[in-house]
Amino acid sequence: MGTTQxxxxxxxxYWHLKTVLSExxxxxxSVGEILPNERDLAARxxxxxxxxxxxxxxxxxxGRLQRRRGVGTTVAPPRMGVAVGSExxxxxxxxxxxxxPAGCATAPPPNAVAGxxxxxxxxxxxxxxxxxxxQGQPVAAELLYVPRASLPALPEPPFPDxxxxxxxxxxxxxxxxxxxxxxxxxxxxxxxxxxxxxxxxDRLPGAPVLVVTTRFFAEGRTAAVSVATYRADxxxxxxxxxxxxxxxxxxxxxxx
Amino acid sequence: MGTTQxxxxxxxxYWHLKTVLSExxxxxxSVGEILPNERDLAARxxxxxxxxxxxxxxxxxxGRLQRRRGVGTTVAPPRMGVAVGSExxxxxxxxxxxxxPAGCATAPPPNAVAGxxxxxxxxxxxxxxxxxxxQGQPVAAELLYVPRASLPALPEPPFPDxxxxxxxxxxxxxxxxxxxxxxxxxxxxxxxxxxxxxxxxDRLPGAPVLVVTTRFFAEGRTAAVSVATYRADxxxxxxxxxxxxxxxxxxxxxxx
Numbered sequence: 001m002g003t004t005q006x007x008x009x010x011x012x013x014y015w016h017l018k019t020v021l022s023e024x025x026x027x028x029x030s031v032g033e034i035l036p037n038e039r040d041l042a043a044r045x046x047x048x049x050x051x052x053x054x055x056x057x058x059x060x061x062x063g064r065l066q067r068r069r070g071v072g073t074t075v076a077p078p079r080m081g082v083a084v085g086s087e088x089x090x091x092x093x094x095x096x097x098x099x100x101p102a103g104c105a106t107a108p109p110p111n112a113v114a115g116x117x118x119x120x121x122x123x124x125x126x127x128x129x130x131x132x133x134x135q136g137q138p139v140a141a142e143l144l145y146v147p148r149a150s151l152p153a154l155p156e157p158p159f160p161d162x163x164x165x166x167x168x169x170x171x172x173x174x175x176x177x178x179x180x181x182x183x184x185x186x187x188x189x190x191x192x193x194x195x196x197x198x199x200x201x202d203r204l205p206g207a208p209v210l211v212v213t214t215r216f217f218a219e220g221r222t223a224a225v226s227v228a229t230y231r232a233d234x235x236x237x238x239x240x241x242x243x244x245x246x247x248x249x250x251x252x253x254x255x256x
Numbered sequence: 257m258g259t260t261q262x263x264x265x266x267x268x269x270y271w272h273l274k275t276v277l278s279e280x281x282x283x284x285x286s287v288g289e290i291l292p293n294e295r296d297l298a299a300r301x302x303x304x305x306x307x308x309x310x311x312x313x314x315x316x317x318x319g320r321l322q323r324r325r326g327v328g329t330t331v332a333p334p335r336m337g338v339a340v341g342s343e344x345x346x347x348x349x350x351x352x353x354x355x356x357p358a359g360c361a362t363a364p365p366p367n368a369v370a371g372x373x374x375x376x377x378x379x380x381x382x383x384x385x386x387x388x389x390x391q392g393q394p395v396a397a398e399l400l401y402v403p404r405a406s407l408p409a410l411p412e413p414p415f416p417d418x419x420x421x422x423x424x425x426x427x428x429x430x431x432x433x434x435x436x437x438x439x440x441x442x443x444x445x446x447x448x449x450x451x452x453x454x455x456x457x458d459r460l461p462g463a464p465v466l467v468v469t470t471r472f473f474a475e476g477r478t479a480a481v482s483v484a485t486y487r488a489d490x491x492x493x494x495x496x497x498x499x500x501x502x503x504x505x506x507x508x509x510x511x512x
């Protein structure tokens with residue numbers, strides 16, 4: 001069984017196994033199919049269980065396999081493309097917003113967020129929790145932080161500290177719409193799912209996630225900061241600054 | 257020692273430890289400092305070694321800790337913001353391009369890339385290998401795939417299969433400049449470092465990476481596809497469609 005590498009590079013054993021397994025997934029298995037158990041797989045490829053497990057972990061990281069309790073290891077469907085920051089999703093709460101508000105609290109944000117918002121350390125801000133569903137699956141959980149100064153017209157609830165519901169979340173989003181959005185920027189980085197996010201995303205706490213931090217600028221200041229946690233196993237985040245993603249997809253299909 | 261969670265959520269033990277450790281990192285340690293060994297840490301926090309290891313893995317995933325062979329576990333500096341797809345870096349090989357060409361081969365691309373390019377299964381394409389350095393550290397390795405049809409004026413080397421050097425890479429990039437870029441789109445997803453990339457990025461094979469796939473459109477077709485692998489431990493990818501990232505940073509510093 002020859003290696004497919006073009007260059008001569010010392011390859012760890014599990015890495016070579018991963019390549020071989022990946023080819024087997026393409027040729028012998030279909031999406032959703034359950035893999036044989038670890039003992040049988042290790043025997044088939046003539047490797048130690050530890051080596052097999054490392055290779056399976058890699059394939060899970062790359063989104064090729066899913067491991068679910070009580071089900072076993074299955075062949076994952078291709079990752080979903082989830083649009084981030086397309087022109088249509090600029091302002092939280094806009095009519096065609098992909099996010100569903102779930103709740104709202106008023107609390108001091110994490111220090112890093114306070115830094116981005118330019119609020120004082122213990123200053124309370126509106127914190128809207130939203131979730132995003134794509135193709136029937138939860139793909140992301142978000143906390144949207146809005147300084148009270150951004151929304152002077154919003155009536156304050158009688159007990160500012162008490163978390164309140166989706167109705168208040170909608171009120172915050174509605175007020176945001178009245179600001180003129182001047183720009184936004186975002187950063188994507190690797191993170192691990194917090195306990196609340198994990199529950200919402202149907203993952204274990206600590207599972208790898210893609211964290212997208214977006215700053216929204218209005219009236220010469222940072223009017224809101226969104227911290228969104230996307231499932232890293234099932235999602236690829238798409239950015240189309242040409243606005244031509246779907247169109248070009250179509251063109252390719254016609255050409256090929 | 258109270259939990260800092262607002263909501264009552266069942267927390268795994270290592271997760272709580274992670275929170276406590278994270279606070280200790282903020283208050284007691286400085287960047288680059290070596291952590292006590294696992295035995296001492298486990299004793300200090302009154303947890304099993306396995307629990308401690310899980311918490312350390314989480315903190316590594318979040319970029320708070322770095323584990324290096326022969327050094328131990330150190331406190332990581334904040335992640336570097338690395339600009340992706342800003343207006344200045346639109347076309348590979350442009351004068352202010354952040355990438356350095358390292359080599360070039362002519363070979364069939366992976367099937368997924370062939371699909372994006374619309375090339376036939378075994379069709380050979382120019383494959384330019386480039387690397388990106390930021391603040392003196394390697395941050396990304398890239399393979400840039402260019403169908404031969406995109407560059408009809410490029411002279412073919414005598415042996416098309418033979419990998420050739422940086423000179424040929426530059427020739428491919430120079431020819432690309434002659435095409436009018438019409439648009440681009442990109443996707444970001446989690447991956448694991450391939451053996452060649454790991455070596456270039458000073459990581460172990462299989463380390464988590466952020467994979468950025470960019471399609472460049474010119475003359476009504478996909479003229480090139482870039483697959484860039486960024487270190488997930490040290491990088492956060494920044495996207496500034498307002499072009500105002502640095503300006504707003506400056507403004508905030510003045511305000512606070």
